[in-house]
Amino acid sequence: MTYAYKLIDSPVGQLKLVAKGECLAAILWEHDKPDRVRLGEMSEANELAVLVETARQLHEYFAGTRQAFDLPLDFHGTEFQKQVWRALLTIPFGQTRSYSEIAQQIGNVNAVRAVGAANGRNPISIVAPCHRVIGASGELTGFAGGLANKMLLLSLEAGQTSLEAAADHAQRRAPERGAAQAVKDDAPAKPAHRQPSRGTQGSLFGS
Known part of the structure; x- marks a missing residue:
């Protein structure tokens, strides 16, 4: 399955939000090492629901109004x-x-x-x-x-x-x-x- 991603700006630099299906698979740093997290082929999907929701919750976190995230996660390792x-x-x-x-x-x-x-x-x-x-x-x-x-x-x-x-x-x-x-x-x-x-x-x- 191809991974989907969305880029967002944040107080800690640009973040790359990555989804696999309907789950969040990665949040990568702006200067992340390419081999730190190994993922498959990606395509941009700015309107994918899980990525939009992730961006919203991260915005609340940085604004100081969210202490816990409520997202479906898909860890691979x-x-x-x-x-x-x-x-x-x-x-x-x-x-x-x-x-x-x-x-x-x-x-x-x-x-x-x-x-x-x-x-x-x-x-x-x-x-x-x-x-x-x-x-x-x-x-x-x-x-x-x-x-x-x-x-x-x-x-x-x-x-x-x-x-x-x-x-x-x-x-x-x-x-x-x-x-x-x-x-x-x-x-x-x-x-x-x-x-x-x-x-x-x-x-x-x-x-």
Whole structure:
């Protein structure tokens, strides 16, 4: 099946929304590495319902009026990767988890580095919040969208009054150092102080 895509502008750069059938299959960054998420042939489909709805919910998220996404998702990867990506969907808005906490959650405490690798291959950025996974010491570590964007998303979720304030905070706290940085620690990180969102996350996992 051919993938369909829609490009949207956002505060974290241009995003490429990708659908397979009636499900969201990927959200790719403007400067994403071509081989990070492997997808098939694509055709532009700006009016496809799932892509239009994804764009609407992302706009609400960036505006600070949405804390949870409600979209049909179609993840394609190995069974281990899908376990990690499912775990990402359980991290509440405004909170973070360490790589070791994700490894414990999926029942494989020795797979910390493998969790980091799967996290880096997460195809549905933002909606499956890989930006909420940080190093055990609180270090941001690597991020496909860039560390400045990771800090911006975390700052936005931490209760900044505006996206402009979050962006300014990100510039002061996390200058861009590139997306590739090794996972250094595996001790549990302290969760953020925000209470979990009560929103739900719809998902459909493909093979």
